[in-house]
Amino acid sequence: MQQTPSARLVQFNGNGQRRDPRWLESVISYLPVFRRTSQRHVAGIATYCRAQAVRRVALLCGRGDALPGVMALAYGFVKLALPRTEGDERVVRFVGASETFGEAAALLDRPSPVDAVALADSMVVVIPPRPLLELLELDPNFARSMVCSLAEGSLELLTELEASVRQRSVQRLADYLGSLVRRRTDPGVCAVRLPATKTAIAARLGVTKETLSRLLRELATRGLIEVARNEIMIFDRARLAELAGGGNGSGGAA
């Protein structure tokens, strides 16, 4: 039910997880950054963390807000978006379980560059920057993991920029559909499920929902895909990929 206002900090009604350091510890120990960190150090970090429940549609953190720490998603689904003109936005990234966001801003103590909005009821673990910066000095393995993690983030962002800038919207869509498939190395024909509403996907692809609708219809007309709800059958993965990478899918000499 919707009796809680947006962005309300819900403090675990029933299960008591909030008070269970073991739970926080287990959540953050699964994060890639802590992969090579000793259990002792992870436990140390966990003592500084807190969990925060966020209901669907609630704003976790707005662009410009102070960021309480690195945000780790225990479960749920969150979108990171750059707000545009009134209600319009561009989704930078979807964040799923065991993923983190806000590293850069939190570690530098800068305001959040994006809106973070829950697309499903979620549980976020907030890892304050201070203990992280300290652990950086205590544990060389962690330092290295953190550096690699940030570097990964940079490269992904660059890929994002590239897509925004280099490709036409059909290509971005084809690319995106392809990326959804890769998760389960399927053969020729396969089905994928859109991880969010088409409106959100459209924002993710940097187009309006109207344009996405038209693009999907076009691909369907061409016999490449079939759309049913948020389920998409991909008939011709090869031609789709070609469309994504090559640029023009028709005519190519020889």
Added chain:
Amino acid sequence: MQQTPSARLVQFNGNGQRRDPRWLESVISYLPVFRRTSQRHVAGIATYCRAQAVRRVALLCGRGDALPGVMALAYGFVKLALPRTEGDERVVRFVGASETFGEAAALLDRPSPVDAVALADSMVVVIPPRPLLELLELDPNFARSMVCSLAEGSLELLTELEASVRQRSVQRLADYLGSLVRRRTDPGVCAVRLPATKTAIAARLGVTKETLSRLLRELATRGLIEVARNEIMIFDRARLAELAGGGNGSGGAA
């Protein structure tokens, strides 16, 4: 003359800097990442570095090429660009003296995500990733600097993405002109010099040179700026900034 092919590694003809570890040391000691690193450690890193001269227009490193290390620009000017269709490109960043690039790809041992092209005769110091990763473990201050540096990079990239996606081209131009001014906190009227050819600036702004030409003319017609060569007089900084941030510069209610 052009008797040297593109991307040729020029080995210091006259001045012998290549053999002078003190010189390498002094170059990299000025880099922000090494700000808080002891001279001893900096000297250690320097022993692994080498300098590489690059002539104007030469390709320092192509998209997809292996990156020999973090690249630090001793002097000169380099553009980092995402290639597009035949000859077309999108400039991600201009790199000036004492700036670095390639951290993310070099540290992760990934191919370069961008083309790096010298826009002026330049001297690049290549810092191999191995000793950096080792120093990460020896010097907590360095680890922290590196983390902050990468985080900064991420935020800048996000700003870039934001600009690409959120703003119209006029706004991006206004923003960009503004950013050129900020370097010398000037008063109302001021002059800025474009750091590269208009074609390159256009690529930086994600538009064609034709569009840039028209945009500049439009701003000039509106009396906001005056263009002479690569020198631009900014008459109305306030209105320009308004144009950049606000969105619509005309008509405001009231």
Added chain:
DNA sequence: CGGAATGTTGATTATATTCAACTGTTGTGG
């Protein structure tokens, strides 16, 4: 000077947005 690179301008076109109307879906409360 002459040729290449750079920049300007106009006409045309591609691409996606905006606006507006309409349909389908979902969850709520009577």
Added chain:
DNA sequence: CCACAACAGTTGAATATAATCAACATTCCG
């Protein structure tokens, strides 16, 4: 269970924005 409101998605027409094409002007440099 049905009516209804809120949201999500579709579709068409008109429009905005910048790209592309093509011709020309300018500047840079040997």
